[in-house]
Each structure stands twice: as C-alpha cells, then as structure tokens.
Amino acid sequence: MDQVREFGVEWLNVFAVDNVLQKIADPVFVGAVLENKCVCGAKVVAKADPNERVGVLCLEDGKPSIVEYYEMTDEIIHSRDGEGKLLYNYGVILNYLFQVDTLVEIVEQHLPLHVVEKKIPYINEVGEYVKPEQPNGYKFETLVLDMIHLMDNCLSFEVERDKEFAPIKNATGVDSLESARNLMKKNGISF
Numbered sequence: 001m002d003q004v005r006e007f008g009v010e011w012l013n014v015f016a017v018d019n020v021l022q023k024i025a026d027p028v029f030v031g032a033v034l035e036n037k038c039v040c041g042a043k044v045v046a047k048a049d050p051n052e053r054v055g056v057l058c059l060e061d062g063k064p065s066i067v068e069y070y071e072m073t074d075e076i077i078h079s080r081d082g083e084g085k086l087l088y089n090y091g092v093i094l095n096y097l098f099q100v101d102t103l104v105e106i107v108e109q110h111l112p113l114h115v116v117e118k119k120i121p122y123i124n125e126v127g128e129y130v131k132p133e134q135p136n137g138y139k140f141e142t143l144v145l146d147m148i149h150l151m152d153n154c155l156s157f158e159v160e161r162d163k164e165f166a167p168i169k170n171a172t173g174v175d176s177l178e179s180a181r182n183l184m185k186k187n188g189i190s191f
Contacts, residue, residue: 001104009100014144016094018178021166021187023095023159033097033155040148041097042066042154044090045165050077053169054091055145057156064154066092066145070116090156092145093165106150141149163187 006014011030015022023029033041042064044057055066060077067076072088079087117135124130148154159165166183169175184191 001100001107005104011068012098012100012103014094014096014098017098019093019095019165019167020184021164022093023164026095029095029157029159032157035099036155038153038155039099039102039155040064040151040153042148043093043095043157043159043164045093045159045161047086047089047091048161050086052091054093056088057092057148057154058088060149063149064156065149068143068145071114079118087128090158093159094145095164096144096148098147098151102151103147104148109150111180112147114141114143115139116141120165143164 011033013025013030015024029041029043042057045054047054047056053069055068056072057064057066059065060067064114067088075138076088081087116139117133118137119132120137121129121131162183166180167175168177168180172178181191
C-alpha cells in the first residue's frame with residue numbers, strides 16, 4: 001500500500017484471471033462508479049439459472065454483500081419476488097473497483113474465513129491413486145469479496161454475459177476452455 005500511495009494511485013481494479021473476457025480498467029465501469037459517488041464497484045451478470053455457481057451481490061443489513069453460491073440455501077437460491085423474478089439474480093464476475101483510501105481503512109480488519117468441502121485425490125496406504133466420491137478435505141480461504149461488506153456502498157454494474165464473462169472452471173462443458181474459446185470467437189477474438 002505504501003507504493004500505491006507513493007505513486008498517487010486512487011483506485012485499484014481487482015479481477016479474476018480465469019475469465020478470458022475480463023475488461024480490465026474498463027473506462028465505462030470506472031466512470032459509473034465515480035459518477036455514482038461509490039467507494040467500490042462490482043461487475044455482475046444476470047444468472048443463467050438459479051443454481052449457477054457464482055457468488056451473488058446483495059444487501060445484508062443495509063450494506064453491500066456477496067454471498068458465495070456454496071453458502072446459499074435452496075430457499076435463498078430459488079427465492080422470487082411477486083413477479084416471479086429471482087431475488088438473488090446478480091452473480092459477480094470477480095471484477096471490482098476499490099477506492100484506495102477506503103481500502104486502506106479496511107485492509108487490516110479481520111476478514112471471515114470461508115470453509116469449502118473438497119474432494120481431494122490421494123495415494124492410499126498401498127500406493128493406489130484414489131479419487132474420492134465424497135468430500136474428504138476442507139479448503140479454508142479469505143476472499144476479496146468480503147471487503148465489499150466492509151464498504152459503505154458498492155455500485156452493482158451489470159454487464160452483458162456473452163461479452164464479459166467466459167470463465168474457465170471445468171475441463172469440459174459449461175465454463176470450460178472450449179466454451180471460453182467459443183465466446184472469444186463470438187466476440188471477434190482470433191487465436
């Protein structure tokens with residue numbers, strides 16, 4: 001943070017590396033956050049379906065918050081308003097804009113620990129490779145998204161899924177290298 005301040009940086013754009021269509025330092029996003037006088041912003045997309053495995057931007061006790069998909073109950077996942085629209089519909093694409101001064105104030109606060117059950121392959125006592133069918137381990141992590149809840153406000157900035165969200169999370173099928181390549185081609189990116 002000393003270097004950030006030394007160079008006079010006022011805003012930081014934090015983003016995930018697994019999204020090949022990520023727009024970094026997007027001037028429209030930056031301008032919208034500044035225009036709305038927010039201390040942070042989060043790019044979101046409308047969920048493809050209620051069970052899509054993305055964290056959801058919402059309000060918690062009047063403050064911006066992101067709930068990870070694995071922490072949501074079925075009741076929350078399928079909650080709808082009077083018109084039938086999903087109440088928790090806007091998934092984050094892991095592209096955030098943070099005001100440095102506000103970030104410095106919260107960076108030393110204790111962030112919550114997220115616990116995720118994992119299926120971890122291992123070598124058993126007789127030297128055989130075992131790929132478990134049930135979770136056999138835990139991943140403990142702190143997430144940048146938890147800083148959102150420590151902010152006074154956060155601009156929810158919806159973007160077009162096909163133009164800005166092509167994550168690579170699976171070997172095949174949805175959110176795979178193949179689906180990301182197809183979206184890149186659709187957006188005129190050649191390789």
